[in-house]
Amino acid sequence: MKATYISYNLELKHPFAIAKFSRTSTPLVLLRLDYEGKTGYGEASMVPYMGESPESAKNFLEQVDWKRFSFPFDFADMVTYLDQISPGNPAIKAAIDIALHDLTGKLLDKPCYQLFGADPAKMPVTSYTIGIDTPEVLREKVADAKDFKVLKIKLGRDNDRELIRTIRSVSDLPLYVDANQGWHDRKKAIDDVYWLHDQGVVLIEQPMDKNDLEGNAWLTGRSPIPILADEAVQRLADMDQLRGAYHGINIKLMKSGGMFEAHQMIEKARSFGMKILIGCMSETSIATLAGIALAPLCDWADLDGPWLTKNNPFSNPHFVNGRYELKDLPGLGLEGPNTTLFYP
Numbered sequence: 001m002k003a004t005y006i007s008y009n010l011e012l013k014h015p016f017a018i019a020k021f022s023r024t025s026t027p028l029v030l031l032r033l034d035y036e037g038k039t040g041y042g043e044a045s046m047v048p049y050m051g052e053s054p055e056s057a058k059n060f061l062e063q064v065d066w067k068r069f070s071f072p073f074d075f076a077d078m079v080t081y082l083d084q085i086s087p088g089n090p091a092i093k094a095a096i097d098i099a100l101h102d103l104t105g106k107l108l109d110k111p112c113y114q115l116f117g118a119d120p121a122k123m124p125v126t127s128y129t130i131g132i133d134t135p136e137v138l139r140e141k142v143a144d145a146k147d148f149k150v151l152k153i154k155l156g157r158d159n160d161r162e163l164i165r166t167i168r169s170v171s172d173l174p175l176y177v178d179a180n181q182g183w184h185d186r187k188k189a190i191d192d193v194y195w196l197h198d199q200g201v202v203l204i205e206q207p208m209d210k211n212d213l214e215g216n217a218w219l220t221g222r223s224p225i226p227i228l229a230d231e232a233v234q235r236l237a238d239m240d241q242l243r244g245a246y247h248g249i250n251i252k253l254m255k256s257g258g259m260f261e262a263h264q265m266i267e268k269a270r271s272f273g274m275k276i277l278i279g280c281m282s283e284t285s286i287a288t289l290a291g292i293a294l295a296p297l298c299d300w301a302d303l304d305g306p307w308l309t310k311n312n313p314f315s316n317p318h319f320v321n322g323r324y325e326l327k328d329l330p331g332l333g334l335e336g337p338n339t340t341l342f343y344p
Contacts (some may be wrong), residue, residue, distance in 0.1 A: 001032040001066040005095075007054040010045070010282050011310045014131065015142060024080050026282035029057040031095040032275070036071070037140055038106040040333055042099030043286040044091035045305075057092040060085065071107055073100050075260035075267070082257070090234060090257045091281075097258020098290045098332070106333030112333075113293040113326050116263055120326040122296040126178050126303045126319075127152040135154055135166045142170050144307075149322030150202070151176050156182020160192060164199050176277075176302065178205040181231055185214060190222050197224045203277065203300065205250055206230035217245035236264050248275030248299070254283075259290050266297050280305045284316040289332040292317055292324045312337035 008028040011330035015024050031042040063085050069078070078100065081320045084095045105112045113120065128137060128145035129152040145151060153167060158181040167175065177196060189207055196204065203226045208215045210232035220227040226247040233242055234255040242249065249269055256262040260295040262278075271274050276298040278291050283305035295301045303324070306312040318325045327333050 003061065003062055003066050004032040004034070004066070005058065006030055007058075008284075008313070009166055010284065010312070012282060013144065013308055013310055014133070014137060027276050028284065029054055029061075029092060029095060029265065030284070030286065030308070031061070031099050033066075033096075033099040033103060035069075035103055036107070037058065038103055040101070040103030040106065041286050041332065042097070043284055044095040044101070045174050045281040045283045045287060046091050047220060047254075049072055050091060050254070052089060057095075060089050060092045065165050071104070073104055073275070074137040075100070078108065079257065080263060081120070083236060089256045094253045094256070096259055096285070098253065098287060099237040101253075101259050101290065101293075102331040102334070109330050111326065111329060112259070112294070112331055113296065116259075116292060116294060118326075118330060119298040120296060121165050123292075123323045123326065124295060124301045125149045125322040126296060126301040126324060128304050128307060129178075130154065132157060132163065135162075138163065138166045138221060142167060147319065148173070148304075148307075150176060152176040154178050154180065154303075155221065156180045161195065164196065164201075168199060172200070175199065175201045175206070176300070177201050178201050178230065179207045181206050181209045183207045184209070186218055189219055193219065193223045193225055201225055203228055203248075205273075205277070213241065213245050216303045220244075220246055223247075228275070228277055230279070234266075236261050236268065239265060239268050243272050243274075246274070247275065250277045250302075251298070251331065252279045252281060253290055253292075254281045260293060260296055263297070266294065270311035275299045279303070282309060284309075284312050285317055285336070286332065286334060289317055292326065293332070294324075295324065 010026045029044040042192045105148045127150040128148040191254040228248045229246040277300040278298040279302040291303045
């Protein structure tokens, strides 16, 4: 197996602000694996708060013994092996996992979604994320989302209601809300939850600090809106402590280490009776297509990465009436002319 990888800077259409920071781009590492005449593509999106970088990703890749991977790929063994190389580093581990799944689909001549038994007819609508900004820019962002049927609004500062009122002045679409751990007072939080319920909010991600399990559980027990863990859950091992503290979880491949463990998390969440949102970081079509392959197994989707960026080097996934449409293409189904980017 031959591995080729490059750094790539993914530029955002608008500055992206959440409760605690803002950014205008996201560093990526794009991975290509060549094996028995087939090519698999993977991606590591390294948002600042996760602590990874192109340098750490490349250092990790240089430690991988690519000769140990042979078809049919043993993904459980892959997870164990990659975790033995170094703890953490979930984004670059996800890139490897995604590339191997892309290869698997191509070697079997099957789409990745079929590998997981996902039914294309059950594809949920996906939301368009709107970061914290001025009223004028918020209205511009809503206009950019004209092809979407759900908006996801970032909250967590002291002007949450103002932001929602601005959105409601130009849109009556259902809303998802992500507070990114920005709420701290329980009483104010539950008051805001009921107000948001009246504003048509469908779900709330990570309202309080990820380490405040009791506070989030208190809110979950009183909320008329599903409360989802986001920063509080990264990988499968995090899930047991969340049972009863949240109504559901947000799974992101860049946190879970890829598609294999994300699927395990989906199955465990179902065994707990929890709802599932499949989300994303700032991503190209590679990681987005990997998330799309699992989306029909989830209740909600927030897979808008390519739509928030200016320089996705591949064709955007097929998107119709607010939903992605899965094509009968082997592997991820990545399309576009720029796979030559992998050869500097």
